[in-house]
Amino acid sequence: GETIMKVSHLKKYYPIKGGVLSRVVGHVKAVDDVSFDIKEGETLGLVGESGCGKTTTGKTIMRLVSHTDGEVLFRGKNIFTLSKSEMKAYRKEVQIIFQDPYGSLNPRQTVGDMLTEIITYHQLASGEGVQQRIRQLMEMVGLSDYHIGRYPHEFSGGQRQRIGIARALCLNPRMIICDEPVSALDVSIQSQILNLLKDLQAELGLTYLFIAHDLSVVKHISDRVGVMYLGRLAELTETDRLFENPLHPYTQALLSAIPVADPDHTAVKAVLKGDVPSPSNPPKGCVFHTRCPQCMPVCSQEIPVMTEPEPNHYVACHLYPAEQQHQGKPEENQH
Numbered sequence: 001g002e003t004i005m006k007v008s009h010l011k012k013y014y015p016i017k018g019g020v021l022s023r024v025v026g027h028v029k030a031v032d033d034v035s036f037d038i039k040e041g042e043t044l045g046l047v048g049e050s051g052c053g054k055t056t057t058g059k060t061i062m063r064l065v066s067h068t069d070g071e072v073l074f075r076g077k078n079i080f081t082l083s084k085s086e087m088k089a090y091r092k093e094v095q096i097i098f099q100d101p102y103g104s105l106n107p108r109q110t111v112g113d114m115l116t117e118i119i120t121y122h123q124l125a126s127g128e129g130v131q132q133r134i135r136q137l138m139e140m141v142g143l144s145d146y147h148i149g150r151y152p153h154e155f156s157g158g159q160r161q162r163i164g165i166a167r168a169l170c171l172n173p174r175m176i177i178c179d180e181p182v183s184a185l186d187v188s189i190q191s192q193i194l195n196l197l198k199d200l201q202a203e204l205g206l207t208y209l210f211i212a213h214d215l216s217v218v219k220h221i222s223d224r225v226g227v228m229y230l231g232r233l234a235e236l237t238e239t240d241r242l243f244e245n246p247l248h249p250y251t252q253a254l255l256s257a258i259p260v261a262d263p264d265h266t267a268v269k270a271v272l273k274g275d276v277p278s279p280s281n282p283p284k285g286c287v288f289h290t291r292c293p294q295c296m297p298v299c300s301q302e303i304p305v306m307t308e309p310e311p312n313h314y315v316a317c318h319l320y321p322a323e324q325q326h327q328g329k330p331e332e333n334q335h
């Protein structure tokens, strides 16, 4: 597919204020020099432990938070320099689904009223058409007419996420940022929601940026996966390849932690020494060097650049120096 979104050197720094004058004394580098592209119709998974910057990346792309530096092109246009009317169009074309849709649903509004408000505000239908569209949306997400007059508290977690999806679909988006959409759900419900998202993608040609901390969730829905650590992208490649041949020591650690039944994700800690350092004071050089089992002297000195040791397999690690990049043309290997 064609590239629908291109993220280049995206940075999001939060200032840290301190002292009696409340001056800026430092920055939390929540997202630091992150680049990737998303192809039309694909699902790009973005994984990492909490605090790695994956959610901030999603929010920055949605323009829910401002960016510090870099560029995000959506269908060729930089989203940070859009005019007011272009911005309104962008807000329709790219939607977001949150981990807990309850927090973003008005408890005093029925599902029908909520959807009516959005549909009429954006003039997507009028008169009888509004109710028709709502019935269609409910059917698309596996709910029935019965649910239209219900309030958010009357729904289960899985049903609420279906409503969150209906709300996102309401505006006919091209792309949906799924921010941990199944993390709060029971495993049996998780697969239902993942299957629903897959079916909708096939039916509507949607593009997903799928953010999760759980590699096993991302595995079943993503075409490609990017692994983030402390605000940086460590590795990015096709899903099968990432699981078969992870190149980055951090990805290798994440994968070796998977088979353990571990709801608290303490297994990553067991594999890796120490905790994730504070993003307000990240390690010099490679941000992973304080925990990396393969750390070399250069790692604490120089930030590794992203290289492509094999076609369409990107990794930022000194074990794969730029001089040893594969020589093929990557575009010939794309399908």
Ligand code: SF4
Residues within 6 Å of the ligand: 248, 249, 250, 286, 287, 288, 289, 290, 292, 293, 294, 295, 296, 299, 304, 316, 317, 318, 319
């Ligand atoms: Fe480990 Fe060095 Fe690679 Fe960082 S650059 S992941 S410290 S080997």
